[in-house]
Amino acid sequence: MKNINSQFAYETHQLMEGADVRLSFSGEFSPDLITVLLSMAKSNIGDKLVMKKVYNVMIECLENLTKHSLKIEGDQFPAIFLLGKDDEYYFLATGNKIASNEVNELETKLIKVNSLNKKELMLWYNEILTSETSSSFKGGAGLGIIDMALKSGNRFEYNFNKIDDYHSFFTLKVKVGQK
């Protein structure tokens, strides 16, 4: 039987404080919650330039969580979002469960994004932007991840943690900072 003692709050607090986490949520992400998280992030970041960039990347991050988190019935914790601060950067960290058979495709895309410079990313973005008509367009077609890389200006850090044969936990850290 699970029995969480009262120290749990202390330990979690220490962990968050140590990593300078300004904003976090773990659970299911609804549109209303996203609106609240965005406005909290806005008021937390004083520097307007950085705030704009964080805001941009954050929206794409949160959209990815709602769109791509694996929905398992009864699962209360499909995803996590953190906004924190490293020495030089604000960082956005997300984690979500995905099906193991999606790992390869996602990883290939992340490797490609990380290998491109700004000009190449923009070319790729424009290629997708102009490729099909809006009426046949359903998903983001990968624009979101390129957009995040452009706004961030930094390489993505990511990891895939195997949960079992069928499920993995995907983590992504996106850094945003002043140049």
Add this chain to the structure above:
Amino acid sequence: MKSLKVKKGDTTPELDFDVDKMEFLLEGESRSEDVLIFYEPIINWLTNFKEWFLKNGSSKKLDFHFKLEYYNSLSAKFIFSIFKILKEMQVKGLEINVFWFYDVLDEDLLECGEEYEKILGFKFEYIAL
């Protein structure tokens, strides 16, 4: 042809396409996850507007005020479609002035405008706020 007006929503922008004044406005934030529901009627309206204008329009000039502070990547394609239709009208002889508003600190948004310009062969006017 009736003008098109859409009120601002939590995640969708305000839209005012005024046919009488030939002044179009798109303002606010566009970060809805149901972009298709929001933009499809707008694209359809614009397509009809283009047809109508080519047959019956008497104006020579259209001003488009682009005042989106933020749009997500899902919206980007639809915004591209909007400009594409406007470009088609410009090719047919309508003078179109696109005023692209951006926060003076927000160079990313300025760059987005420049990219649309480049891809579509449009000329935008930039207004820093």
